[in-house]
Amino acid sequence: METLSTGVLFLILALLILLSSFFSSSETGMMSLNRYRLKHRARSGDKSAKRVYGMLKRPDKLLGLILLGNNIVNILASAIATVIAIRFWGEGGIFAATLMLTVVILIFAEVTPKTLAALYPEKISFFAAPILKFLSSIFHPAVKLIGFLANGLLRLFGINADSDHEDHLSQEELRTVVNEAGAMIPRRHQKMLLSILDLETVTVDDIMVPRNEIIGIDLTDDIGYIREQIRNSIHTRLLVFRNEIDEVEGFLHARNFGRVLEMESDSPEDILSYLDPIYYVPEGTPLHTQLMKFQRKRDRVGLVVDEYGDIEGLVALDDILEEIVGDFTTEMSSVNRDIQKDGDNVYLIDATVTIRDLNKTLHWDLPTEGPKTLNGLITEYLEAIPQSGTCLRLYGYPIEILQIKDNIVKSVRAMPELYKPPVDIQ
Template sequence: MNDLSLGMLVGILVLMLFLSAFFSGSETALMALNRYRLRHLVKLKHKGAIKAQRLLQRPDRLLGMILLGNIFVNTVAASVVTIIAIRLYPEQESNVLIADGILILVTLIFSEATPKTYAAVRPETLAFPSAWVYVPLLRLFYPVIEFVNIFVNLLLRLFRIDVKAHGMESLSKDELKVVIAEAESFMPARYHKMLMGILDLESATVEDIMTPRNEIVGIDMEAPLEDIVNQIKTSPHTRLPVYKKSIDRVIGFLHLRKVLVLINHGDFDKQMIVSLLSKPVFIPDTTPVHAQMVKFKSEKIRIGLVVDEYGDVEGLVTLDDLLQEIVGEMITDDTMVRVQGDGTYLVDANITVRELNRFMQWELPTEGPKTLNGLIIEFMETIPEAGTSIKLHGYPLEIIKRDGMAVKLVKFLPEHSTKPS
């Protein structure tokens, strides 16, 4: 190297700095690749992505190759700078230290910080082209890299890390929720809610989404026939449970379309209703939503009664309820949640906690009571009077209306309220 001209030495130095920048930037780019986008590009047969994925399957070999190259070019650069400094100032040895200091600064700016920052911001731009370079380099220097990795892997095993078992990491449910939340701006709100609903299916049970017992609309066979006929004609529901005196004595479900064609017959009576009933379906309250959906589909039924461990009816669930858990409840401002001009929210206390959380993007606890009314009563340990103000798990509210048995209407104050998108 002492026989080379000064111009050639400067050229070698520039080349080494460029190679150092390549090794540093490509390392950051390859490690910063979005693994899920990489999988997508591989499925699309993107050649650069295919090579990058193969390299990342063994990161110990890839990093060994990059570090080997980086150490080599930085060592050569330091040697060249020393030779240049000695040639220019043969009698001033201190200038060698100054030259090395300048080299460190130049390397830091042009060969480390700049390419790594660029690679972190736009990893694919640098990662895919560099993958074409590393594949042949790995084959060329395979013996050296394997020799180094023997010692590296032995050291890692002391920390119980098996590099060969390394693979693409999978996302947990909570992590996947974060990904979907961050992607909200790239999809319609209804699709975003559907994806969130699907993720919640694993933890939701039929008890979480059922119509509670006190809201079940059914036909009491002990009522006068005239009242039953009037109820059938005016009912907004397609199917109704039929019982005797109490909902705990259900005898079947009635499909109203079947009975409407007979209702005007002169000989219509209660016995005709009984003959049209389908067998009642009872569902344990701990049944997961996704399991019940499969059961509804396999048994071709659309409605069932939810019962507790003692066999008492707790509520009613339909196939529509299960589907709405995925699609998202169709809550509008003029039904369960109403936005006021002062920024407050009037909320029907019969709303389920899950619906309220989804609509308001809150985090009220869902492990205990299923409705807002139940959550307030559990929190207060009594049925609060109208005008009572509390802070329910961090959310300030005021009781607007109650009856003797339950809270009916609540006003949430704007301190923690965030208007849903």
């Protein structure tokens, strides 16, 4: 170095700092990449993405190459800076050279390039990949030796760098990805994707039509009344039973309505020849499981039964699909009938409405782990059957009991504007 002029040394020093900046930004850019976006681009045929994705499969070799290059240029830069300082200030300039070089490297070779790489990881990585690939072929023996020593050290701690560490997202992580997609995924599509994830946590009990609300045909009724039921039906399937709902015979599909109306016999028993068999669903079945069962059995409706075989309610394929895409039967929506507005921020509610529907419609936060209906939640909360006119705060929400019938809360008035959520003190 003694033969080199000071100007040439400054030029070499600037070049080394530039190389240090390159290695630093390459490291941060490669490690900051969105692996899932990178994998998608690689599978789509993007050559730059394929190159980077291939290098990231062995991060030990990639980091070994980058750190090897970075340390070589930094040490060499330190040596040149020391020579320059000695030329200007003698032996006393070594400390000044160390201090100044540290500041220069921190600003121009570490913080600035790494910040830039963190903000634009794809641009930096795709630019750096061909250069790193070339350097890898030159320094292959040294990189291989460094990787061997580093992996041997990792094995002492029970870590195998050669194993395939495939990235997998948990359900909550995937939920976060969907929520943070922003304008890349329309809001309606985000809700649908999140609803699909919720199918594992929601059961048929949460969305079924309770047994007391199931509309069906009683074979003990007069045939004229039965035909009138069929003419006025808004459903594609009617449950057919004898005396009470537990004595079910089958489902009468809409395709057979005309045949029943036109049959010459006046005996309700002749309807039995037009019935579809009953499909039973165990209570507590998760919606994603039931959706697959409906698909496999090519069925669309089933009766939910408890462990004793008693009928708890009715669940249909349409109900599960509405959990994903939202209500698509708005005119006949049970939620619209069960929740009616009665002035500003006052609602008249049929207490048989499910807690989940109530929470979704009014944006409440009532617990869903216990009772499935508002009536059940009120009864559990009070530990008694209330009287009409009783007022209470149900988990903070002001409720007035309007009607009690057959020991069941039939209707309530809710005033959610009076509810003040708890303050979250940080």
